[in-house]
Amino acid sequence: EPEVTQTPSHQVTQMGQEVILRCVPISNHLYFYWYRQILGQKVEFLVSFYNNEISEKSEIFDDQFSVERPDGSNFTLKIRSTKLEDSAMYFCASREGVVATEAFFGQGTRLTVV
Amino acid sequence: ELKVEQNPLFLSMQEGKNYTIYCNYSTTSDRLYWYRQDPGKSLESLFVLLSNGAVKQEGRLMASLDTKARLSTLHITAAVHDLSATYFCAVDMPSYNNDMRFGAGTRLTVKP
Numbered sequence: 001e002p003e004v005t006q007t008p009s010h011q012v013t014q015m016g017q018e019v020i021l022r023c024v025p026i027s028n029h030l031y032f033y034w035y036r037q038i039l040g041q042k043v044e045f046l047v048s049f050y051n052n053e054i055s056e057k058s059e060i061f062d063d064q065f066s067v068e069r070p071d072g073s074n075f076t077l078k079i080r081s082t083k084l085e086d087s088a089m090y091f092c093a094s095r096e097g098v099v100a101t102e103a104f105f106g107q108g109t110r111l112t113v114v
Numbered sequence: 115e116l117k118v119e120q121n122p123l124f125l126s127m128q129e130g131k132n133y134t135i136y137c138n139y140s141t142t143s144d145r146l147y148w149y150r151q152d153p154g155k156s157l158e159s160l161f162v163l164l165s166n167g168a169v170k171q172e173g174r175l176m177a178s179l180d181t182k183a184r185l186s187t188l189h190i191t192a193a194v195h196d197l198s199a200t201y202f203c204a205v206d207m208p209s210y211n212n213d214m215r216f217g218a219g220t221r222l223t224v225k226p
Contacts, residue, residue, distance in 0.1 A: 033213065033214075035216075041218075042202075042216055042217070042218045042219060043157070043202060043204075043216040043219075044216075045213055045214070045215055045216075048213045055213075056207075056213050091156065091157065093157075101162075102147050102159045102162045103147075103159075103214055104159065105149075105156045105157040105158075106156060107155070107156045108156055
């Protein structure tokens with residue numbers, strides 16, 4: 001069964017360092033998302049991506065964040081200069097369309113900023 | 115701004131009992147989703163509700179959608195321990211991309 005895969009599963013980084021989280025969405029899906037979940041809390045929308053550009057982003061997704069789909073299969077989230085409060089689980093999701101379809105989520109990357 | 119509110123946020127129930135989780139949202143949307151999350155795991159899709167009056171059932175769980183009241187319910191029948199998890203509802207934003215926004219989640223614990 002097709003699935004969304006994310007790497008790494010866990011990343012520890014020092015404050016101020018850049019991190020790149022990687023995702024491979026389901027192959028025939030066209031809409032891609034990043035969400036984050038601070039431990040035990042709600043799932044927060046970061047950004048959506050369609051047709052090789054950002055379609056919507058939240059107030060969390062500031063200049064320190066960027067997304068890219070460099071090669072038609074990978075979908076990456078970059079955080080340029082990590083802060084302690086960026087520590088969270090980051091989930092990638094993809095959807096086949098936006099009408100009558102649910103989003104499928106990857107297993108997540110646990111980011112720990114020390 | 116879209117608000118999605120779930121209640122209760124925490125639910126402890128005995129095996130064999132019934133209970134309902136509620137999800138209210140603040141905008142016009144006719145697409146609502148229920149997800150399950152086990153501790154430390156990802157989000158698993160449970161139900162997709164796509165129209166007013168939609169009702170879906172899977173095992174001991176039944177979900178419904180009332181778009182006029184902007185309310186969805188997740189009903190648990192004769193709970194068993196395996197249902198212990200956090201349940202999230204999510205609503206499509208009424209925008210071009212219909213991005214999903216999540217409720218805060220209901221952490222369900224089923225006790226023997």
